[in-house]
Amino acid sequence: MKSLLTDTAVKNAKPKDKPYNLTDGGGLYLKVATAGKYWRYNYSFNGKQKTLAIGVYPDTSLKQARDKHQAARELLAQGVDPSSHKQEAKAAERALTENSFELVAREWYGKFSGKWSKDHAANVLTRLEKDLFPFIGGKPVAEIEPPAILKCLRRIEERGALDSAHRAKTTAGQVFRYAVSIGKATRDPTPDLHGALPPPDRKHFAALTDPQEVGQLLRDIADYHGVPETVTALQLSAYLFQRPGEIRAMQWSEINFETAQWTIPAERMKRRKAHTVPLSKQVLALLDELRPMTGRRTHVFPSRTDINKPMGANTLGGALRKMGYDSDTMTAHGFRALASTMLYEMGYPADVIEKQLAHSVGNTIRQAYDRSQHLDQRTAMMQQWADYLDSLRGGAQVIPIRRAG
Structure with missing residues (x-):
């Protein structure tokens, strides 16, 4: 497949009265319009003509466009529609984001924090944003295992805030149980961490009083x-x-x-x-x-x-x-x-x-x-x-x- 475009040609392409295309070969082309420059790939699948959006220049360079074009051609050779594959990948990524610990935790927080005192709500949010989200916030809530949670708790413990580590564990457990209730997880893994943290220095039986x-x-x-x-x-x-x-x-x-x-x-x-x-x-x-x-x-x-x-x-x-x-x-x-x-x-x-x-x-x-x-x-x-x-x-x-x- 002979490539026709160069980096200089792509960079210097100017919009005209009407949109026009600069062909690179194999169905890949750069569409130049007043609003910008767009990489597109025209192909045929099951007898139908289709177009795959590959990216926007300059965010997607000529080399990157060619790499994505080649990957799409390989999918096509395997009998896979590149456009459908792209949509499915986006859907999977969106599902991961929607089922992330952070998104579920914020949903839980939004549902219940309005009934809490301002101080308590602020403390819980700080606990989530400072101690949990940076480390497990982006993970699918159903896939988080006890060792990942323990790493969060160890970080809190190492800064000398053992009581906060125990409270973070309790908060995480409440989020996991909420995730179970809405069908985004099957279990709360925090009980598996029983005994993983040393007890706070308390003389009496542990009890909540807030x-x-x-x-x-x-x-x-x-x-x-x-x-x-x-x-x-x-x-x-x-x-x-x-x-x-x-x-x-x-x-x-x-x-x-x-x-x-x-x-x-x-x-x-x-x-x-x-x-x-x-x-x-x-x-x-x-x-x-x-x-x-x-x-x-x-x-x-x-x-x-x-x-x-x-x-x-x-x-x-x-x-x-x-x-x-x-x-x-x-x-x-x-x-x-x-x-x-x-x-x-x-x-x-x-x-x-x-x-x-x-x-x-x-x-x-x-x-x-x-x-x-x-x-x-x-x-x-x-x-x-x-x-x-x-x-x-x-x-x-x-x-x-x-x-x-």
């Missing part, structure tokens, strides 16, 4: 695709904030639906003293829903392998891990710290909160004489707490509500 993050946690629990007993046990952990062992071992005989109270016997309490827990309307509704499933068993949450035993010790923590909350971010025991911290901020007296937690209040002398259960106050507090959690889960304003005077 209202925005608590709201997201409650939504994640509601959307969790586990067995109903596990979902309800996690929801009750938030509403009642009793110890995980007490929640798991709850028995139907201990619940009084008429008085809306759960009495935990002394032998199951840490301090070997019976404990009465007021039940909110939300808790009673959850128990009513569960009663047809486990109401004939001894335990409200029976084991899946032995119905005569309560739910396994690792079930609740394992469910949180599957949701993307590692043990350095949120634990089953952490619901107690979560409630305690937020209730103090809501203005409830320490005695009432500590009594609900079944903690000893004051010195041994005071404990000997103090028989008060603060039951009326705790009943009101537990209903307000349940209502507040519902508002967080629904994404309402999260300015801490204050207890009634």
Whole structure:
């Protein structure tokens, strides 16, 4: 195939009154028009005359145009239509872009950030744009594997921000779970990183206390695709904030639906003293829903392998891990710290909160004489707490509500 054009001829070609073509050979030509110079390739496919747009000069040089022209001729020799091949390649590239981690994350952020506080929304966006997008933002969300995420987290850890690394992992998990929900991914890979980061320097059980993050946690629990007993046990952990062992071992005989109270016997309490827990309307509704499933068993949450035993010790923590909350971010025991911290901020007296937690209040002398259960106050507090959690889960304003005077 004889080439006719030169770089100088292409450069010096000037527009005329009407567009005209400068032929290079083999169907390749430069179309010169007032608006610019365009490389085109005329060819025949299945008996039809077609034209392939190759590029715009000078962005596409003569040599580049010839290379693309040759590639198109090779496709044609294989029985492939160059124009259709180009469209399919563009569609594939567009699909990769539309399914990228960054695009999905921004879609997730746009959908939920409007219900967050300005500070929380800014922190999440900074976390995404600074720590995640530069490294995995362009990758298809369905193809990102745990090692790629871990590299992001290691970079954060290396700058001395270990707590931020754990938060970035949680945020990434929320994006992946959103991607699963809209059909752009099949799994959340972040639970595979459990134990990959050292725990932050914390003295207590890990727990979320930011209202925005608590709201997201409650939504994640509601959307969790586990067995109903596990979902309800996690929801009750938030509403009642009793110890995980007490929640798991709850028995139907201990619940009084008429008085809306759960009495935990002394032998199951840490301090070997019976404990009465007021039940909110939300808790009673959850128990009513569960009663047809486990109401004939001894335990409200029976084991899946032995119905005569309560739910396994690792079930609740394992469910949180599957949701993307590692043990350095949120634990089953952490619901107690979560409630305690937020209730103090809501203005409830320490005695009432500590009594609900079944903690000893004051010195041994005071404990000997103090028989008060603060039951009326705790009943009101537990209903307000349940209502507040519902508002967080629904994404309402999260300015801490204050207890009634």
